[in-house]
Amino acid sequence: MIEKILLADSGIGQSEEMLKALMEIPSIQGASVTILHVVPPQASADAMTQSWESGGKTLAKAVQTLQLDPNRTTAMLREGDPKDVVCRVAEEIDADLIIMGSRGLKRLQSILENSVSQYVFQLASRPMLLVRDDIYVRKINRVMVAMDNSASAQASLKLALSFLRDIKGGQLILAHTNPDLKVKRDEVEIDPNQDPVLIPAIAEAKKLGINYRCVAPVGKPGARICETADELNVDLLVLGSPERRPSVAKALPDLDRLLGQSLSDYVRVYANCPVLLVRTVS
Template sequence: MPRFENLIAAIDGSGPTEQMVHTLLSLPAFAQCHVTLLHAVPSQTSAEEMRAAWQKGQELLAQTLQTFPPRPGLKISTQLVEGDPKVVVLQVAESLPNPLIVMGSRGRNRIMAILQNSVSQYVFQLASCPMLLVKDDAYVKYPSHVMVALNNSPAAQAAFATALDLISGIQGAQIFLASVQLDADNPGRDEALDRAIDILKNRQIGHQVLTAVGDPATEIVRLAEESKADLLVMGSPDRRPTIARSIPDLDRLLGRSISDYVRVHIGCPVLMVRSVQDSD
């Protein structure tokens, strides 16, 4: 089965999200992908308000759908659902095989996102599938230069594999391998980096190695900005036990998660790849 089988675009009227979907559909990796344009209408206090909100949602989806002209192989549908947008996005993702969620993000910090009931923050916490976040002020570009935050964790390995699939068939594409060491005095051998370089050489994929020493979260953001990466792909492990998958990860909410810091501060779109095998 293709890695990118179902693309779920959370449509809220923000331009960057729609631009990102158009960009993804221009990539060979998404040639067989089914696109769901999803809009959730929160419950209203009166029937009249509900009818108005529902009509507005219908118009938004219709306008968005018109931006996708028919073409061979394009499979696209719309879903208008009543309910809390945070919950609706997760429910739709769980109902489809191999989903990728694409949605906008205002880049709020953890506490502000919680207080303002951020949809993207909530979905980021609970989604078990990959999630591509596009900040409202992001400049969406064709992802010919993709940066991967690399280490020995299963989540990072999954991110590297996803990046390989993403650039498959893109002429002249390059992968930037970002490796951050915590201690300059004891750097150690980065086996994950060595393996990734070997794979890229064997596949004749252009690449650059970007190294840094310091805090991984801040260094990943810096390397992405300095390299002018079009897209960052990184692992975002799910550390909760199976029984607790329906509640937010408090460490990520209140602590200093690498993936959460990057989500807030990165300038380019970021694709978070989930793993349940380790933590960040």
């Protein structure tokens, strides 16, 4: 259940449009929202003053544009390194979801260019909704969930179902990339009875009266998930991103994500729709 949302608003990109689309979902409308804008440190006092003034204007504009319930909205202006501040504030307010814009930088490029979203993606322990700056945010009707037997996939399904149960005309797309299925690469529609991973998910969708379809993209999972989301005009892609680091290494980057080798990192970069990454501890 999403009750506390942190919007990391840089003043550019599509994160505000993403929040608007999300707040149209009935199960989300009662959530409280913290809109955070971070002012980076400056070399001089005058430059710092100007940055604070500019940041205040950005924050005020965001509040005005979003037109959220003032009783459930907090505007927050903080100074510091945006990467660290976003993670820290998420912990402070106990956010159930972080929404951030992303330039979609690939692999080490995101590290070398000091990408805020990549840093938070590596270190945050909370679900993240990433929206690339160059994509169009649509009303959420078609939600695709990448399924397997992991706990993070089950958590992704649960979140997607909570979105769709009150969306009239909504559709759940269950995708399981399984190289053992005997289907041709261009045949993504499958008989769900062939795939035991999808049977419990279908039962949950039926229980809530949610329209669903099942697809089995054949090939490299990351690429085929992104391609299938494109082909089916998916509005939101939900993907598990399990925490694999031991507790003593939680403050260190995940090397798979750092090098762009994880499935979630690939989808984060290449999917042409917003991507909701659901974190669970493995």
